Amino acid sequence: MNVSAEVLRELHRIHHQLTDLKDRLQKGPAQVRIGRQAVEHTEKELAAAKDAAKHTRMEADEKQLSLREREAKIVNLQRKLNEAQSNTEFKALQDQIAADKAANAVLEDEILDRLERLDEHQKAIHDAEAKLARVREELQKAEDRVAKEQATLHDDLARIKAELKHAEAALPPDFRSEYERLVKAHGEQGLAPVEGESCGGCNTMLTTQIMNQLYLSKPVFCKSCGCMLYLSEGHEVPGKKR
Numbered sequence: 001m002n003v004s005a006e007v008l009r010e011l012h013r014i015h016h017q018l019t020d021l022k023d024r025l026q027k028g029p030a031q032v033r034i035g036r037q038a039v040e041h042t043e044k045e046l047a048a049a050k051d052a053a054k055h056t057r058m059e060a061d062e063k064q065l066s067l068r069e070r071e072a073k074i075v076n077l078q079r080k081l082n083e084a085q086s087n088t089e090f091k092a093l094q095d096q097i098a099a100d101k102a103a104n105a106v107l108e109d110e111i112l113d114r115l116e117r118l119d120e121h122q123k124a125i126h127d128a129e130a131k132l133a134r135v136r137e138e139l140q141k142a143e144d145r146v147a148k149e150q151a152t153l154h155d156d157l158a159r160i161k162a163e164l165k166h167a168e169a170a171l172p173p174d175f176r177s178e179y180e181r182l183v184k185a186h187g188e189q190g191l192a193p194v195e196g197e198s199c200g201g202c203n204t205m206l207t208t209q210i211m212n213q214l215y216l217s218k219p220v221f222c223k224s225c226g227c228m229l230y231l232s233e234g235h236e237v238p239g240k241k242r
Contacts, residue, residue, distance in 0.1 A: 003217055004170070007171065008230035017160050019187055021153055021160060029150075032143055045131070057114075057118055066107060071104065074100050074101065077093055081097065178228075186227075192227035192230075194229055194235060199229060201225045202222060215231075
């Protein structure tokens with residue numbers, strides 16, 4: 001049983017193309033998935049920024065309401081201060097007014113802090129909205145590009161599979177099962193050219209006996225990595241005249 005090196009070279013080339021096409025068919029959808037994940041992540045960032053802004057605004061509103069209530073209380077205390085009937089009552093009202101004014105000063109600082117935080121949250125919202133628009137646009141472009149590429153790649157895949165079927169027809173029938181077993185398990189990695197006198201798959205030096213079998217077009221497998229070996233194009237066969 002002989003197996004032409006030319007046939008094996010052609011089969012290896014076709015399997016290499018098939019691997020490349022399949023990788024590209026997977027790469028496109030993977031890029032789209034990454035784009036969708038980026039959109040989802042940015043949408044969550046935007047939602048978090050809006051929630052933080054809403055919470056901060058509520059805190060600021062509550063503190064401003066509390067401040068107005070305290071200011072009204074101080075006005076009422078000042079009225080009572082003017083109507084105080086004794087020094088003790090007058091002193092107590094003064095102390096209460098001073099305490100409420102101090103508390104109001106703290107509230108004013110807290111309100112200012114919340115308003116500053118709110119500005120930061122608004123900026124975060126603006127940035128997240130801009131980022132979301134950008135990643136959505138990038139996703140749309142990726143989806144459009146991948147959709148076009150996928151159609152072309154599927155056509156190429158069908159064509160290469162037809163080429164493979166035609167090339168496989170040149171294999172000896174009694175060798176077909178070994179070949180199918182190998183490529184089913186390893187694909188293009190199941191074949192390797194001979195480089196010099198070494199296996200192109202694992203760089204193991206080949207014995208004289210193996211090289212002689214290759215020169216006789218016998219099916220040979222690397223004893224180290226199991227690849228189906230073939231003579232590379234231009235490999236000179238000893239004793240063969242050009």
